[in-house]
Amino acid sequence: MSLVVLSFSLCANDYELGHGYKVNDSLHIGGYFSTDYTFTNNNNQFELDDVAILAYGNLTPQFSYFFELEAAPFYTKNFSENLSQTNTKFHYERVYLDYSHSEILNVRVGKQITPIGYWNLEPINVLRDTSSNPLYSFKMFPKLLTGIDLYGYLDDKNTLNYHLFVQKNNDLDEDYINIKNDSFIGLTLNYEWDEYLDFGTSLGQYKTKETDDTVNFIQLNARFNVYPWLIQTEFAYNDIDNTLTNDTSYQLSGYVQGKYDITQKHALISRYEYYKDSKFDTTNQIAIFGYSYRPQYSISIKAEYQIHSESTHDKAILSFSVLF
Amino acid sequence: MLKTILIILILTSISVDASKYAIVVNKHSDITTLTAKQVKDIFLLKRHFIHDTRMIPVNTSSTNILRKTFEHEILKINRDRLNQYWIKKHFHGISPPLTQSSDTSMKLFIKKVHGSIGYLPISKIDKDLKVVYEF
Numbered sequence: 001m002s003l004v005v006l007s008f009s010l011c012a013n014d015y016e017l018g019h020g021y022k023v024n025d026s027l028h029i030g031g032y033f034s035t036d037y038t039f040t041n042n043n044n045q046f047e048l049d050d051v052a053i054l055a056y057g058n059l060t061p062q063f064s065y066f067f068e069l070e071a072a073p074f075y076t077k078n079f080s081e082n083l084s085q086t087n088t089k090f091h092y093e094r095v096y097l098d099y100s101h102s103e104i105l106n107v108r109v110g111k112q113i114t115p116i117g118y119w120n121l122e123p124i125n126v127l128r129d130t131s132s133n134p135l136y137s138f139k140m141f142p143k144l145l146t147g148i149d150l151y152g153y154l155d156d157k158n159t160l161n162y163h164l165f166v167q168k169n170n171d172l173d174e175d176y177i178n179i180k181n182d183s184f185i186g187l188t189l190n191y192e193w194d195e196y197l198d199f200g201t202s203l204g205q206y207k208t209k210e211t212d213d214t215v216n217f218i219q220l221n222a223r224f225n226v227y228p229w230l231i232q233t234e235f236a237y238n239d240i241d242n243t244l245t246n247d248t249s250y251q252l253s254g255y256v257q258g259k260y261d262i263t264q265k266h267a268l269i270s271r272y273e274y275y276k277d278s279k280f281d282t283t284n285q286i287a288i289f290g291y292s293y294r295p296q297y298s299i300s301i302k303a304e305y306q307i308h309s310e311s312t313h314d315k316a317i318l319s320f321s322v323l324f
Numbered sequence: 325m326l327k328t329i330l331i332i333l334i335l336t337s338i339s340v341d342a343s344k345y346a347i348v349v350n351k352h353s354d355i356t357t358l359t360a361k362q363v364k365d366i367f368l369l370k371r372h373f374i375h376d377t378r379m380i381p382v383n384t385s386s387t388n389i390l391r392k393t394f395e396h397e398i399l400k401i402n403r404d405r406l407n408q409y410w411i412k413k414h415f416h417g418i419s420p421p422l423t424q425s426s427d428t429s430m431k432l433f434i435k436k437v438h439g440s441i442g443y444l445p446i447s448k449i450d451k452d453l454k455v456v457y458e459f
């Protein structure tokens with residue numbers, strides 16, 4: 001009886017913005033949305049971008065689940081051409097089951113975020129420090145995986161963690177992935193040197209469905225975090241073989257980003273991005289200067305200006321996003 | 325006189341260094357001692373097991389002075405940064421540890437639930453609990 005009373009008291013949590021609403025141990029609900037306004041030389045556009053709801057919880061002490069539906073872009077208004085578009089179709093962003101066996105071995109099955117680097121793991125506007133995503137984050141590997149991920153720690157101190165992931169099927173929702181593929185395998189290692197510095201690497205292979213490319217990739221990431229500074233960098237190299245034409249090419253992309261917290265609520269950000277694709281003989285470089293204001297952490301208001309190597313692509317972006 | 329001053333100094337230093345609080349588990353647990361990092365990782369839900377025991381961390385209420393001391397001494401994160409941490413975890417489907425409203429309910433929970441771990445003033449620890457770390 002006392003346990004029942006204890007359990008009930010544990011579930012009676014008050015709602016707090018950014019933390020979701022805990023109905024009980026088996027159901028926790030939340031969501032997020034973001035809006036942005038983009039100014040370019042000849043175009044102004046408003047977007048209600050991500051609109052998402054999520055639910056998760058524990059089924060047993062060993063098993064837990066996660067479910068997320070998302071529509072993006074939900075609404076777009078182009079002021080220069082006076083056009084608007086609404087997209088209310090929700091897609092499966094994440095649907096997976098977790099099995100927790102030990103510190104060394106855990107299993108995740110279903111559609112999930114690909115466990116590579118930093119940016120890909122916190123991809124939504126409200127958690128990012130800039131409104132925009134670097135080219136690296138959506139050009140170099142599939143952001144989502146519909147398959148199995150084995151993960152855990154390889155040492156007693158929980159400083160070296162691994163992910164070994166495999167996909168041998170189509171994506172659960174092919175309309176909603178950056179690179180359509182039916183084969184994806186990879187290994188990720190991350191090492192926490194101390195509370196201020198961590199770094200990692202990933203390598204693997206995926207096969208694209210639309211272009212019949214076999215892509216072998218290697219990725220590196222490092223992060224240095226001593227308040228008020230946060231400096232992080234990620235780079236990836238793709239070696240590409242086309243199975244139809246036997247052509248070979250490569251992609252190289254990455255970024256270095258620095259953030260300085262003026263106070264807990266105000267921050268300045270700058271980022272340098274590089275992207276090269278030998279197949280199309282294109283090279284892009286982008287410098288970004290931004291400002292972030294968070295009246296509370298789950299509410300993000302950001303402004304940034306992008307300077308592109310091709311000056312016609314220069315733009316400014318304002319965004320407002322909330323996690324609830 | 326010098327001897328008296330020395331005794332006072334020694335007693336003062338002892339009282340300053342003495343631990344006031346402890347991390348506790350059920351007395352039947354096979355855990356004997358933990359490091360500060362292990363405790364931190366358990367309460368940040370980065371570590372879920374000690375040996376074969378699945379750990380269930382339990383916090384006191386957020387306004388409790390003991391909770392604030394624990395966050396300062398063990399987690400070494402201020403409340404704003406901790407709030408950021410749990411908001412990011414919410415996006416990944418992880419919610420903060422359970423909360424108990426009083427020392428009495430904390431003790432009762434740890435006594436009843438295998439694998440649970442919490443913190444209490446040393447003066448309130450009884451024979452049904454085992455100390456695995458002091459701070």
